Amino acid sequence: MKRKVISVLVCAAMLMTLLIGCNRGSEKTDDSSSTDEGTSKGDLKVAMCMSHQTNDFQITVTSAAIEKGKELGIEVVVFDGNNDSATQISQIESAVDQGYDGIIFEPINVDAVQNIVTYATDEGIPVVNVVGAMSDWEEYVAAYVGGDNVTAGEMEMEKVAELLDGKGNIAILNGPMGSDPQIQRHEGYDNILKDYPDITVVNEDDAEWATDKALNIVENWLQSGKEINAIICQNDGMAVGAAKAVQDAGKKDIIVTGIDATSDGIDAIESGSMTGTVSQDAAGQGSLSVETMAKVINGEKLEKTDLRTENIWIDESNVSEY
Known part of the structure; x- marks a missing residue:
């Protein structure tokens, strides 16, 4: 009698195991379907x-x-x-x-x-x-x-050279040294400057694209007493800072240019504090x-x-x- 009971229990256990295995198989299929939807x-x-x-x-x-x-x-x-x-x-x-x-x-x-x-x-x-x-x-x-950062730099420097009638003292504000825009925009500057021997770079610094750093750097340049006819900036953020320093110093005849055509740069051109910018969309x-x-x-x-x-x-x- 005991053997019959044990046999029944073993069979029941095997049946339960089989049912659980089947259920797990169906759950796996559901998960797989859900994963496919997640990659839509x-x-x-x-x-x-x-x-x-x-x-x-x-x-x-x-x-x-x-x-x-x-x-x-x-x-x-x-x-x-x-x-x-x-x-x-x-x-x-x-x-x-x-x-x-x-x-x-x-x-x-x-x-x-x-x-x-x-x-x-x-x-x-x-x-x-x-x-x-x-x-x-x-x-x-x-x-x-x-x-195209090289041609953007060329366009900006060529416009400045035209405004200066090919001669004068300029200052350059760079972006972070070693970044691609900084390297290529400066390459554009150099491509144009080699054709204008009477344009002299009297100041150059890295303002890291930042308006406040550009403002401080240009304030120091202007306080030095060195003549500057134009400030060429590698982005509009720095140009806005440079333009503010120029305005504060009462030197409205200094040309200030940038690159990017940002909303603050456009506003500065409209107000007359910035001369121009290159749009790269x-x-x-x-x-x-x-x-x-x-x-x-x-x-x-x-x-x-x-x-x-x-x-x-x-x-x-x-x-x-x-």
Whole structure:
């Protein structure tokens, strides 16, 4: 009798085990289906690792990227590198480890990002370079989207040379040394200056794109008593600071120019404190970078991997259009 009871219990246990195994199998199938839905286009998540978010140009780039992402069903998450290359590398690494579907980045240092970008692509995550090009970007990323910084620098310096009738003393405010825009915009300056031997660079400093730093630097230049006929700035943020220092010193005859055509730069041109700026279409760079990333993720063939926005000179003659 005991043997019969034990036999019944064993059979019952085996039946229960079989039923549990079947249930687990059906749960696994449900999870797999849910995972497939999670990779749909509407759930794409892209990291946008920017050098900083301290001026109007950068904010315009990221705002346009976020809006274009909403239009395309892509969540764009912005990471602020605070102009620190180590911070940016760590942020890109985190985006890879967290499984982002793509990474858009603006390099703080053009040479320092090669290893981390290689790591991202080796992990199967597409990478698009925006605003400033990393060194040898063609070898590392799916595409570069940005303005042509060399021609922007050439356009700005050529306009200043024309306004000075080919002679005079100038001062230059650079962005962070070693960044792609700083290097290439200065290359543009040098390309033009070699044709104007009577234009002399009497002051040059790094204001790191910041308005307040530019203001302090130019105040010191003007207090030195050295004659300055024009101040050429590598972005509008610094140009606005330089223009404020010039106005405060009562030297309204000094030419002040910038690059980026930000809202504060446009306002300064309208008010007469800034002479002119070069537009590189900040919003266009942000939205185009997301459009390009969407194409890369979807496996579409790009018509060209080097996507540039147009440079336009803006001064009092056409500022009302912007």
